[in-house]
Amino acid sequence: MQVIKYMFQPHGDERGQLIALEEFNDIPFRIKRVYYMYDTVAGVVRGKHAHKSLEQILVCIHGTCKIRLDNGREKKVVQLEKPYEGLYVANNMWREMYDFSPDAVLMVLASDVYDEKDYIRDYDEFLKRVKENGDNDEN
Numbered sequence: 784m785q786v787i788k789y790m791f792q793p794h795g796d797e798r799g800q801l802i803a804l805e806e807f808n809d810i811p812f813r814i815k816r817v818y819y820m821y822d823t824v825a826g827v828v829r830g831k832h833a834h835k836s837l838e839q840i841l842v843c844i845h846g847t848c849k850i851r852l853d854n855g856r857e858k859k860v861v862q863l864e865k866p867y868e869g870l871y872v873a874n875n876m877w878r879e880m881y882d883f884s885p886d887a888v889l890m891v892l893a894s895d896v897y898d899e900k901d902y903i904r905d906y907d908e909f910l911k912r913v914k915e916n917g918d919n920d921e922n
């Protein structure tokens with residue numbers, strides 16, 4: 784499984800750092816939604832679903848957290864710990880976010896608006912779907 788982690792370019796100067804994210808330049812899709820999570824309770828595992836078509840980039844803009852990616856055949860864990868790192872999460876990818884530091888702010892750039900119908904929340908259904916879609920090494 785290919786893990787795509789973007790390293791965004793900080794525009795630093797003597798005042799500090801600034802990161803700008805532009806659709807199609809820094810982010811490989813049109814950004815239709817931004818959301819973020821914070822004050823995540825210790826020990827909590829968020830996510831536990833896949834998306835049928837949504838693509839996202841996850842950026843832990845403060846603190847740290849871990850993301851488990853699972854394409855139905857392979858699992859990989861990625862730690863996000865820098866505000867200039869962005870993890871690409873494709874569609875048909877099971878994701879779990881956990882081990883949030885108390886100060887963690889996880890921001891997500893999404894390719895579409897919120898749509899509950901795009902979620903696959905049942906793991907067996909997810910496995911069936913990726914099996915039916917065949918081997919796809921891009922995910």
Ligand code: T46
Nearest residue numbers: 816818820829830831834837839841878880891896897
């Ligand atoms: C994902 C991971 C990385 C909205 O009303 N609008 C939104 O855009 C979102 C994302 C959520 N919500 C509501 C729906 C729930 O009542 O906020 C509540 C918490 O959402 P959810 O339980 O889906 O959050 P996570 O952290 O499990 O998953 C989220 C995204 O939903 C999901 O697409 O990939 O972050």
